[in-house]
Amino acid sequence: xxxxxxxxxxxxxxxxxxxxxxxxxxxxxxxxxxxxxxxxxxxxxxxxxxxxxxxxxxxxxxxxxxxxxxxxxxxxxxxxxxxxxxxxxxxxxxxxxxxxxxxxxxxxxxxxxxx
Amino acid sequence: xxxxxxxxxxxxxxxxxxxxxxxxxxxxxxxxxxxxxxxxxxxxxxxxxxxxxxxxxxxxxxxxxxxxxxxxxxxxxxxxxxxxxxxxxxxxxxxxxxxxxxxxxxxxxxxxxxxxx
Numbered sequence: 001x002x003x004x005x006x007x008x009x010x011x012x013x014x015x016x017x018x019x020x021x022x023x024x025x026x027x028x029x030x031x032x033x034x035x036x037x038x039x040x041x042x043x044x045x046x047x048x049x050x051x052x053x054x055x056x057x058x059x060x061x062x063x064x065x066x067x068x069x070x071x072x073x074x075x076x077x078x079x080x081x082x083x084x085x086x087x088x089x090x091x092x093x094x095x096x097x098x099x100x101x102x103x104x105x106x107x108x109x110x111x112x113x114x115x
Numbered sequence: 116x117x118x119x120x121x122x123x124x125x126x127x128x129x130x131x132x133x134x135x136x137x138x139x140x141x142x143x144x145x146x147x148x149x150x151x152x153x154x155x156x157x158x159x160x161x162x163x164x165x166x167x168x169x170x171x172x173x174x175x176x177x178x179x180x181x182x183x184x185x186x187x188x189x190x191x192x193x194x195x196x197x198x199x200x201x202x203x204x205x206x207x208x209x210x211x212x213x214x215x216x217x218x219x220x221x222x223x224x225x226x227x228x229x230x231x232x
Contacts, residue, residue: 100146105162106159106162
C-alpha cells in the first residue's frame with residue numbers, strides 16, 4: 001500500500017466552526033507532514049511529525065492545531081479560521097525525516113473554504 | 116539557504132513531442148537530493164523522479180529522465196513522447212542533507228505544462 005489518504009476531500013466552514021482534517025498512511029512511514037497550498041503557488045510546509053513527535057512548526061497560527069495519535073494517523077484541528085486560510089491542505093509522509101533521498105508521498109488534499 | 120528556481124511559468128507542447136522543464140538550484144551543502152513532482156488539477160502531488168547529489172548517472176523512470184548538470188546546478192526534467200495526461204503543474208524540489216533530520220523540502224514556483232492534441 002503506497003497511498004496516503006485524506007478526509008474530507010472538500011470542507012466548507014464558517015469562522016466560528018471547529019473542524020478536523022484527517023490523514024492516514026499504512027506504509028510504515030515515521031515522518032508525516034502538513035502543507036498549505038494556495039492557488040498557483042508551491043506547497044508551504046506547516047508542521048512535521050517525526051516518530052510521532054512534533055519536530056517542526058513553521059510559525060503557524062494557533063488556530064491550526066496538529067495531532068499525531070499514532071504512527072499512521074495525522075490530524076489537523078481547525079478553529080476560528082479566517083477566509084485567508086482557504087487553501088488546499090496536503091498531507092505527506094516519508095520513511096523518516098533523515099537523509100536526502102526520502103521522497104515524500106502526498107495525499108490528494110483537502111480543499112478548505114472558510115466563509 | 117537553499118533555493119530552487121523554475122523560470123518557465125507555462126509551456127505548451129504538441130502531443131508526442133519531448134519536453135524539457137528547467138530547474139536550477141542553489142545550495143552550499145555537498146549532500147542534497149533533487150525531486151520532481153507532478154500536480155494535476157485534482158491537487159495530488161505525484162512523485163516522479165529523484166536525483167542524489169552523489170549519483171553518477173542521471174536518474175530515469177519510464178518516460179521521465181533527469182538531466183543533472185552538477186557544475187551548472189541544474190536538474191531539468193525531460194519527458195519523452197508527451198501525452199495528454201502529462202498536462203499538469205510540475206514542481207522541482209530540493210532537500211539538503213543532514214544527520215539531524217528536520218531538513219525541509221524546498222519547492223520551486225512550478226511550471227504549468229499543457230499538452231496540445
